[in-house]
Amino acid sequence: MNQYDVAIIGSGPGGYVAAIRCAQLGMKTAIIEKYATLGGTCLNVGCIPSKALLDSSHHYEDAVKHFEEHGIDIPGEIKVNLEQMIARKQGVVDQTTKGIEFLMDKNKIDVYHGIGSFKDATHINIAKENGEETIEAKNTIIATGSKPSSLPFIKIDKERVITSTEALKLKEIPKHLIVIGGGVIGLELGQVYKRLGADVTVVEFMDRIIPGMDGALSKELTKVMKKQKVKFNLSHKVKSVERKGDEVIVKADDKKGEEVTIKGDYCLVSVGRKPYTDGLKAEAAGVKLDDRGRVEVNEHLQTNVSNIYAIGDVVKGAMLAHKAEEEGTMVAELLAGQKPHIDYNLIPGVVYTWPEVAAVGKTEEQLKEEGVEYKSGQFPMRALGRSRASMDLDGFVKILADKNTDEVLGIHMIGARCADLIAEGVTAMEFRASAEDISRMSHAHPTFAEAVKEAALAATDDRALHV
Missing domain, CATH: 3.50.50.60 (FAD/NAD(P)-binding domain)
Structure with missing residues (x-):
């Protein structure tokens, strides 16, 4: 042995x-x-x-x-x-x-x-x-x-009613992909097939997508994906998923309790793991x-x-x-x-849609719930020369800092290359940086990272330079 x-x-x-x-x-x-x-x-x-x-x-x-x-x-x-x-x-x-x-x-x-x-x-x-x-x-x-995970009443047949595993190897582009769940996996795979020509409808039980992230990120990503023609049915409780031949019929109750029927040829069940x-x-x-x-x-x-x-x-x-x-x-x-x-507070979270979404530390909702006095600084990506050069104008960086000590408590961003940019936020917070510390660091121009410096300036004294 x-x-x-x-x-x-x-x-x-x-x-x-x-x-x-x-x-x-x-x-x-x-x-x-x-x-x-x-x-x-x-x-x-x-x-x-x-x-x-x-x-x-x-x-x-x-x-x-x-x-x-x-x-x-x-x-x-x-x-x-x-x-x-x-x-x-x-x-x-x-x-x-x-x-x-x-x-x-x-x-x-x-x-x-x-x-x-x-x-x-x-x-x-x-x-x-x-x-x-x-x-x-x-x-x-x-x-x-x-x-x-699935829901108890859903039968995953791995052909038309699928999980993320099957969604990664489809033989055809869906005509209408229904995504149950507005979390990371559903949004990423929904965007893949939307780009390739599918109609995509996201059905989410909560009143917003990416519900675990800062509300401002959720709002901005919803706006951008709606612009990309993704449909959202928020505050909808799915109650049945039925397959009839090549058609999948999803029935859900909206927030008023009224039944809504959505028909598609594929249904991606993405309700967590x-x-x-x-x-x-x-x-x-x-x-x-x-x-x-x-x-x-x-x-x-x-x-x-x-x-x-x-x-x-x-x-x-x-x-x-x-x-x-x-x-x-x-x-x-x-x-x-x-x-x-x-430090589990400093494990970053990322959504790899485009624009990318990334965050580390506390959300604004968490700070309010915990009664922490904080200040917020935000800077739009569209104000950057680099964003205009690459035509990636959507999104922003938001920095939350302690009102009294200026220590950075949370960094939330949506935009091009945010999955990589968030590492700057993790580094700063790991060393317990203040918003002013970040604002005084030289950031190369033109880069997307300049939005982090500008958001730090906005959080420090409301003195962002380029807005």
């Missing part, structure tokens, strides 16, 4: 990063993955493939709508080759997952393909296609991730799950069984790949006797 210092169940961003860090710190490490490829949801059917399709569809939209204005004439009709677009996406996925295999090999991590389940607190059974193997691990990290522990046999090791199916952990991500830890989507907190990575690193370093920490 092979023996290890640490075994990791699940090879998503949390699991594989934990494995690498454990190996770097001198531990004999094994990783167990039930699928043929490493990388988990994120690399195979999540972050990476969705970004590939978002980029491809963005190029197509630019070619159709903006190239002429840029002085680029393309003879003949511009057409979508969906098969090639999906093939390119798969190529990106294959390249990325092979990169993880290389990293496992480079760091001398043993990889087991099969379903990992606890025999007891120190032994893990691995069910493979050709039988079962058992390994012994001094410590185990559960990194089994999450899977798409739930922790995945099927087949783990956590009870065999004595590991407790909470009432939502998550693995219970303390502030060190340790379960009630002292040598077993859990990270990522399978524990409480935001279901984000980069959060899982930080947790994987933290557990590895704790096992090595170090004293790492994570």
